[in-house]
Structures are given as structure tokens and as C-alpha cells.
Amino acid sequence: MSMETGFSSALNEKALRTPEEVQAWVTAHPGSAVWIIGSGIAGLILAETLVRHALGVPVVVVTGDPPAEKRMIDGCSLRRSTVVALADGMGVPPEQLFSRFRVEQSAFPKLALHAVDVRAGALQPLSEPIIVGPAPTPGLSGDYPIGLSTRHGEVLLSLRELVSDRVQLVFARVVSAESSGGSRLSLKFEASEGEVVLPAGHALFNTTPQEGLWKSAKNRTPRPAPRRVIVSQGPVRLKAGVPRVPAAWVPTWEGSRGPHVAIFTPFWDAGTPEATWYALNTRVSSAEETDSTAQAEALAEVREHLQVVMEAYGLEPLDWEQASFDASVPSVRDFDLVSAVDAPYFELYRVVSSGVPAVNTDGMLAQALGARRLGLVLAERHREGWHTATKVAAQRTKRELRPVRWWNAYSVWVYYFAPLWLRRRALGWSTWMLPKMVKDWAFLGLNRVV
Numbered sequence: 259m260s261m262e263t264g265f266s267s268a269l270n271e272k273a274l275r276t277p278e279e280v281q282a283w284v285t286a287h288p289g290s291a292v293w294i295i296g297s298g299i300a301g302l303i304l305a306e307t308l309v310r311h312a313l314g315v316p317v318v319v320v321t322g323d324p325p326a327e328k329r330m331i332d333g334c335s336l337r338r339s340t341v342v343a344l345a346d347g348m349g350v351p352p353e354q355l356f357s358r359f360r361v362e363q364s365a366f367p368k369l370a371l372h373a374v375d376v377r378a379g380a381l382q383p384l385s386e387p388i389i390v391g392p393a394p395t396p397g398l399s400g401d402y403p404i405g406l407s408t409r410h411g412e413v414l415l416s417l418r419e420l421v422s423d424r425v426q427l428v429f430a431r432v433v434s435a436e437s438s439g440g441s442r443l444s445l446k447f448e449a450s451e452g453e454v455v456l457p458a459g460h461a462l463f464n465t466t467p468q469e470g471l472w473k474s475a476k477n478r479t480p481r482p483a484p485r486r487v488i489v490s491q492g493p494v495r496l497k498a499g500v501p502r503v504p505a506a507w508v509p510t511w512e513g514s515r516g517p518h519v520a521i522f523t524p525f526w527d528a529g530t531p532e533a534t535w536y537a538l539n540t541r542v543s544s545a546e547e548t549d550s551t552a553q554a555e556a557l558a559e560v561r562e563h564l565q566v567v568m569e570a571y572g573l574e575p576l577d578w579e580q581a582s583f584d585a586s587v588p589s590v591r592d593f594d595l596v597s598a599v600d601a602p603y604f605e606l607y608r609v610v611s612s613g614v615p616a617v618n619t620d621g622m623l624a625q626a627l628g629a630r631r632l633g634l635v636l637a638e639r640h641r642e643g644w645h646t647a648t649k650v651a652a653q654r655t656k657r658e659l660r661p662v663r664w665w666n667a668y669s670v671w672v673y674y675f676a677p678l679w680l681r682r683r684a685l686g687w688s689t690w691m692l693p694k695m696v697k698d699w700a701f702l703g704l705n706r707v708v
């Protein structure tokens with residue numbers, strides 16, 4: 259895929275593709291401007307919120323690489339509230355995105371919790387599955403989806419399709435940035451590379467996980483991540499004759515180093531259209547497991563156990579050479595803004611992080627809600643100067659994301675670190691508490707039922 263994939267032809271026509279084109283654009287815009295690094299969920303929603311809420315200064319997105327074509331990197335399951343938050347962020351009705359994500363194929367109306375045992379390459383059920391829908395909610399039918407699954411690349415493409423013509427795209431990666439009167443950006447384009455100098459009024463917002471692009475700042479060093487999430491995921495389908503129970507199945511079991519939590523859900527993806535389900539297994543490693551041998555062993559077990567559990571559920575992998583993804587991803591525990599002291603350069607990835615990604619399906623939700631809040635506050639306060647406005651925006655975002663982060667931390671504890679008896683109890687509570695919890699799960703982060 260090229261960097262321009264998914265954007266409208268109007269945006270592609272005026273996009274900047276060489277250092278000379280970028281420098282000419284800067285010369286024509288000597289006042290204030292916003293540069294957003296990265297075209298992930300946070301980058302695109304921040305850009306769109308700023309142009310829709312009359313920031314009144316040009317908004318540039320340096321896109322970086324295009325979405326992965328087939329491989330399922332990053333998150334694939336979206337709560338109902340995540341779809342609504344993405345739609346709010348891009349200024350379209352939620353129905354438009356539900357339909358874009360083929361809700362009739364990708365959605366699940368219930369959760370199914372199941373304690374199992376995985377030993378000697380086989381699965382033993384430890385309990386009957388608890389299949390639970392949300393508590394009755396006025397105005398909603400019992401069958402409405404609580405979530406859906408599609409490839410992360412598909413989510414990013416759907417957002418790219420909605421970016422309005424008021425945004426200015428630069429098809430490049432930022433290699434580094436440093437202070438030079440204003441800011442000096444080193445850019446790598448598809449066919450060339452070079453440097454551009456931005457005037458002092460141009461602010462830079464890094465929304466990518468690649469922190470540290472800013473070279474010369476005497477920054478506060480964020481507290482290191484204490485945990486990693488170890489993940490294996492890929493597209494699957496039900497074997498012939500296996501009944502389709504339309505729920506997100508969540509089996510949990512004890513591995514040799516600690517608990518595993520998997521999720522199997524209905525799924526749609528244009529990249530692997532034969533796949534009807536999605537499979538993911540996760541472990542969260544503790545601080546003692548940081549050396550690379552322990553990490554590799556943990557990843558091997560996550561992958562191997564996923565295959566055993568999938569087999570027992572009647573799921574078969576599809577196209578895993580090209581579409582599956584195994585990873586060990588660091589968590590974020592320091593959500594505070596990091597900025598350069600000598601220029602308006604801000605690290606935003608941690609400001610919109612949920613904490614431990616790939617757990618509790620809230621990474622994309624935090625990014626969507628957080629980027630919109632940042633954009634709204636920046637649009638309101640930017641005349642006070644970029645440092646003040648961004649500091650206030652980051653504080654408000656922290657407040658807004660508190661419930662999402664609370665549930666992320668609680669889920670990490672209750673499913674991966676609590677004593678075994680309590681983890682089992684957490685499943686047992688389900689019978690009476692879960693309908694309410696499932697409803698809250700579906701609407702987490704929204705102050706309304708949609």
C-alpha cells in the first residue's frame with residue numbers, strides 16, 4: 259500500500275510529497291500551524307476535531323506508513339462505545355461506521371465466559387460457559403451489538419476515508435525533530451528524504467508510539483512501563499458443522515507462568531474475507547519476566563495454547579503466514595504530558611493511552627475519546643499559547659479517561675494477578691452481576707447510551 263491509500267482524491271491531489279514542496283508550503287504559512295505526526299486513530303481524530311471546531315490555523319498530518327494490508331497488527335475488537343467515539347471524532351453518525359464495519363457479520367450481542375484447563379495439549383472445561391447479554395436498557399432491543407471485530411487496518415482505512423479536505427497531508431515519516439529557531443524536521447518521503455524548518459508558531463504533536471523523535475529537549479523521562487502484554491492473534495473460521503453461537507467467547511486458564519485470557523468473536527475483514535471469526539490470546543507479564551528468554555518462552559506458550567483452545571472450540575486458522583500477529587507490547591503507566599522545553603513539541607501517545615493495550619478492548623476507545631478531548635480543548639484555548647493550551651488539554655483528557663483507565667487496571671489485576679480463588683469468583687459473580695457489567699462494558703467512556 260502507498261502512503262496515500264484510503265484518503266480522498268482531493269486530499270491526495272494537494273498532499274506534499276517532497277522536502278521542497280513542504281518547505282514551499284511552510285513559507286506560504288508563516289504564522290501559526292499544527293503539525294500532527296502519525297495517521298493512527300489519535301492523529302486522524304485530533305486533526306479532524308481541530309478543523310471541525312474552527313481552530314482557525316492550518317492543520318497538517320505527517321502520515322507515516324499506510325495501514326497494514328492484511329496483517330492484524332494492533333487491536334481488532336471494538337466495544338460499541340468505541341465505534342460511537344470514532345464516529346463522534348470524525349463527525350459522522352455512528353450508523354455509518356457500524357455499516358462500514360459490516361455489523362451484520364462482525365458484531366456480537368453477548369459475552370460467553372468460560373474457565374478451562376489446558377494441559378498436555380488438550381482442553382478440559384472446568385465450568386459450564388456463562389453466556390450473558392446486557393441488562394435490559396430502555397430504547398434498545400435485546401439483540402443490539404455490544405461490540406464487533408474487524409482488522410485494525412480496516413479501522414484506519416475507514417477513518418482515512420472520512421478526513422475532510424481542510425486537512426493538509428504530508429506523505430512522509432518523521433525521522434527526528436530538533437530545535438532550530440523554530441523546529442527542524444527530518445523527513446523520509448516515499449522517494450526522497452530531506453529537512454524542513456518550521457517557524458516558532460508551528461506546534462508539533464507526536465501521536466505515534468515512537469517517542470523521542472525530539473532530539474535536543476531536556477525532557478522529563480517518563481516512568482518505565484512495569485508490564486508487557488504478550489499477544490498472539492489471527493483470523494479464523496468455524497469448522498464445518500460447528501454451531502455459530504453469536505457471542506464473544508472469553509476462555510481463561512492457568513498457563514505455566516500465570517493466567518491466559520483469550521477472546522474469540524465474529525469478524526469481518528476485506529483483507530481475509532473468508533474469515534468469519536477472530537482469535538486472540540493474551541498474558542500480562544510481571545516485572546520479573548523482563549529478560550528476553552522469559553519473554554520468548556511466554557510468547558511461545560501464548561501462541562501454542564491459543565492453537566489448542568481454538569481447536570477445542572472448532573476454529574481453524576486462515577492465512578496465518580500473512581495475517582497473524584505475535585507481539586510483546588509495553589504498557590504505559592505514566593499518562594502525563596511530555597513536552598520539549600525549547601519548542602512547542604508534545605508527546606501525545608501516552609496522554610491517550612488506556613494503560614495495558616490489548617487488554618479489556620479499550621486501547622482504541624481511549625485513543626478516540628482522548629484525541630477528541632485534546633482537539634476540543636486546543637481549539638478553545640490555543641490563543642493562550644501552545645504550551646498552556648496543551649497542558650490544559652492533557653489534564654482534561656486525563657480526567658475524561660479516568661474510568662477507561664480504572665477498568666483497564668482492574669481487568670489486568672482481576673484476570674492476570676489476583677489469587678486464583680478470586681479469579682474464579684470473578685467468573686462466578688457473572689450470574690447476577692454480569693448483565694449490568696456487560697451493559698456498562700458496551701458503553702464505557704460514553705456519558706450516554708447510543
Ligand SMILES: Cc1cc2nc3c(=O)[nH]c(=O)nc-3n(C[C@H](O)[C@H](O)[C@H](O)COP(=O)(O)OP(=O)(O)OC[C@H]3O[C@@H](n4cnc5c(N)ncnc54)[C@H](O)[C@@H]3O)c2cc1C
Binds near residue numbers: 620621
Ligand atoms: C496485538 C494488539 C491487540 C490489541 N487489541 C485491542 C482490541 O481488541 N481493542 C482495542 O480497543 N485495542 C486493542 N489494542 C490497542 C490498540 O490497538 C492501540 O491502542 C491502538 O490501536 C493503536 O492504534 P493507532 O492506529 O492509533 O496507533 P498506531 O497503529 O500506533 O498508529 C500510529 C500511526 O503513526 C504513524 N507513524 C509511526 N511512526 C511515525 C513516524 N516516525 N512519522 C510519522 N508517522 C509515524 C503510523 O504510520 C500510524 O499511522 C491492541 C493492541 C495490540 C498491540
